[in-house]
Amino acid sequence: MGTDSTIEVTTVSRENIGEDKLRADETHEGEVAAVSHVRTPQKVNLRALDHDELVAFMAELGEPSFRAKQVEDWILKKNVRSFDDMTNLSKALRAKLSERASLGGVTLATKQESEDGTRKYLLKFADGVSVECVGMPSKDRLSVCVSTQAGCAMGCLFCATGKSGFKRNLTPAEIYDQVAFVAEDFGHRATSVVLMGQGEPFANYDNTLEAMRLLNSPDGLGIGARHITVSTSGLVPQIRSFSHEPEQFCLAVSLHSARQELRNELMPGVRKHSLKRLHDAMADYVNRTKRRPTYEYAMIAGVNDTEEDLTALIDFTKGTLCHVNLIRLNELPGSRFKTSSEEKIERFKKVLTAYGVETTVRESRGNDIDAACGQLRQRRG
Numbered sequence: 001m002g003t004d005s006t007i008e009v010t011t012v013s014r015e016n017i018g019e020d021k022l023r024a025d026e027t028h029e030g031e032v033a034a035v036s037h038v039r040t041p042q043k044v045n046l047r048a049l050d051h052d053e054l055v056a057f058m059a060e061l062g063e064p065s066f067r068a069k070q071v072e073d074w075i076l077k078k079n080v081r082s083f084d085d086m087t088n089l090s091k092a093l094r095a096k097l098s099e100r101a102s103l104g105g106v107t108l109a110t111k112q113e114s115e116d117g118t119r120k121y122l123l124k125f126a127d128g129v130s131v132e133c134v135g136m137p138s139k140d141r142l143s144v145c146v147s148t149q150a151g152c153a154m155g156c157l158f159c160a161t162g163k164s165g166f167k168r169n170l171t172p173a174e175i176y177d178q179v180a181f182v183a184e185d186f187g188h189r190a191t192s193v194v195l196m197g198q199g200e201p202f203a204n205y206d207n208t209l210e211a212m213r214l215l216n217s218p219d220g221l222g223i224g225a226r227h228i229t230v231s232t233s234g235l236v237p238q239i240r241s242f243s244h245e246p247e248q249f250c251l252a253v254s255l256h257s258a259r260q261e262l263r264n265e266l267m268p269g270v271r272k273h274s275l276k277r278l279h280d281a282m283a284d285y286v287n288r289t290k291r292r293p294t295y296e297y298a299m300i301a302g303v304n305d306t307e308e309d310l311t312a313l314i315d316f317t318k319g320t321l322c323h324v325n326l327i328r329l330n331e332l333p334g335s336r337f338k339t340s341s342e343e344k345i346e347r348f349k350k351v352l353t354a355y356g357v358e359t360t361v362r363e364s365r366g367n368d369i370d371a372a373c374g375q376l377r378q379r380r381g
């Protein structure tokens with residue numbers, strides 16, 4: 001476990017929340033967990049409010065609804081950190097806002113930059129919890145990989161985050177803010193986002209979807225839905241829900257093995273979501289959306305790169321609309337898992353392609369930094 005400060009979570013009834021509904025995560029039906037340490041006394045975190053809540057808050061201050069839109073623009077589009085920067089608001093209103101509200105946001109804990117331009121960040125939220133995100137520039141594009149949870153409960157054996165356990169879900173604003181922070185650091189708008197950092201996005205489904213909508217919205221960062229990809233380890237009910245979402249967001253599934261026994265071992269968190277159920281849900285997803293999902297497959301020497309594994313992967317994917325992304329494993333210090341040889345990776349690619357399965361080998365970015373998810377946080381922890 002890292003050294004992040006402990007989170008104190010109190011469960012309160014929905015009626016009692018009032019202004020304390022600052023950053024709230026749904027827990028059980030009818031209950032909301034208010035993260036009490038985020039509560040700057042009586043101050044409302046404006047980043048954690050959606051549009052309607054912001055309009056209501058401004059109304060409480062006696063302000064018309066267009067003021068909410070102005071404040072929203074400053075927060076979402078210009079990512080300002082101080083009410084003083086909101087220059088189209090009167091001084092009196094800025095003072096009132098400083099008294100009653102905060103701007104939340106993230107602060108930088110650590111940044112590493114790779115020779116290839118990839119930047120990896122450890123960002124800290126108001127309660128001291130930190131997460132990782134990565135910015136990957138190429139020509140005139142900037143791709144950002146963000147976290148959806150602090151830590152992760154899925155326990156994948158090859159993952160640094162999985163080893164550190166779960167801390168808490170991130171709010172939509174906290175997911176959004178990572179992208180805004182990275183874009184600002186590069187001085188370039190984010191052109192694509194992958195929700196593939198720390199955490200299982202579909203275990204934080206509602207917040208993740210809200211963040212994706214915010215990233216997509218012209219009132220937010222205006223990133224095209226087809227350039228926003230969410231990656232799940234394979235939570236079947238949520239995949240089914242996702243296939244009903246109206247936006248054209250993209251879906252990636254971390255497969256890593258198409259053999260049930262091995263997948264159970266490598267990814268214990270998705271044991272109850274069998275490959276058969278996953279296959280059915282993905283068929284349904286493709287049927288409904290007509291979109292091509294990606295299967296991520298981290299190649300691990302002697303573990304999931306045998307001929308038996310290849311046959312299982314072909315059986316799982318052939319004849320379906322999909323894309324297989326073979327990944328050179330980012331080796332963790334001290335881990336028994338090593339990346340497969342180039343020959344093995346090439347063989348997988350060649351044979352899958354021969355079976356009509358669209359396959360690529362993902363270019364590794366940031367090899368010279370702690371680029372695997374969870375590594376940077378672990379090193380600091």
Ligand code: SF4
Pocket residue numbers: 152153154155156159160161162163197198199200233373
């Ligand atoms: S690989 Fe993803 S789902 Fe698995 S433990 Fe790591 S963060 Fe969680």
